[in-house]
Amino acid sequence: MSLSPSAPADSSDLSAHALSRLLQLASPALPVGAYSYSQGLEAAVESGIAADAAGVGQWIGDVMASSMARLEAPAWWRLQAAWSAGDMQAVRYWNDWFIATRETAELRAETLQMGYSLRRLMLDVEDLGLKGVEELERLDDMAFPTAFAFAAVRWSIPPRMALGGYVWSWLENQVMAALKAVPLGQTDGQRLLANLGARIPAICEEAVTVADEDLSNFMPGLAILSSVHETQYSRLFRS
Secondary structure, three states, X not given: OOOOOOOOOOHHHHHHHHHHHHHHHHOOOOOOOHHHOOOOHHHHHHHOOOOOHHHHHHHHHHHHHHHHHHHHHHHHHHHHHHHHHOOHHHHHHHHHHHHHOOOOHHHHHHHHHXXXXXXXXXXXXXXXXXXXXXXXXXXXXXXXXXXXXXHHHHOOOOHHHHHHHHHXXXXXXXXXXXXXXXXXXXXXXXXXXXXXXXXXXXXXXXHHHOOHHHOOOOOHHHHHHHHHHOOOOOOOOOO
């Protein structure tokens, strides 16, 4: 492994260490700016598509099934494997590929800003060594899943556990955006997290088994509403 993370002394320590690091990565307190984005959800609220808890659940569930499971999570899985193998050519390929799938200016700006912030955080708080710094700085633009996968490998988080954390952090941010934009109550938010969170194992299983030629992001409604959001009169979020 090119990142050469330092492992704790025994397996129980490794498990506790990995869990604490994963919680840190998936936390809403991670200073990458995720709270300022809704990924088109705010436009869906404005249009009336996601005007209540049921509509929000349908919207987020559809994005999970058609975009997260079929494209973003599989891209993360490939990036994690590339970082683990020290294959910078593959890292660059999947990073650039993922950026190219961002269909609107807002979605592209979001992943680049969050990727930049997480990369900056890793450089500031971790002793990466010369090789780790060189690997992080080799990409001019870094997507958020690329930076998240780097951190997961660096911190020795088991891949499937890390993937589940990545999907969970996306889901939690979507629900938190809904609480502000609809608005919804805290109980509604927890119910959404419970119901949609139960789908994460299946999302991850699909993500690690889908073939390259089957990757897709066919969600025209999301792309249209994300574009509409760019000129939305009144808004809380940057996407």
